[in-house]
Amino acid sequence: MEARWVRVVGDGLAYSGPCLLKSVAMQPVLANDYADIYDGNDTTSGKLFVRFITAVVVTWCICFGDGVPFDQGIYIDGKNADVVTTVCFVPL
Secondary structure: OOOEEEEEEOEEEEEEOOEEEEEEEEEOOOOOOEEEEEEOOOOOOOEEEEEEEOOOOOOEEEEEEEEEEEOOEEEEEEOOOOOEEEEEEEEO
């Protein structure tokens, strides 16, 4: 399958189902904004994979090479409703 890109503003489900997470780009609005990335469909049942946090207001991207396997899906929990997070993944 081909890679997909999904943009989430604030909190939301980027994808439901098994996949390989390839990269995460975060656009903060304030210093110390963050985005938590979960393997799951929400923060309650999902497993926290990583927290991306920035000390300055700059957009940045983290790439994971061959990808990180996620079993349930990709859920994003932004610190504020205006934090923009974009994920690139390959559905399995």
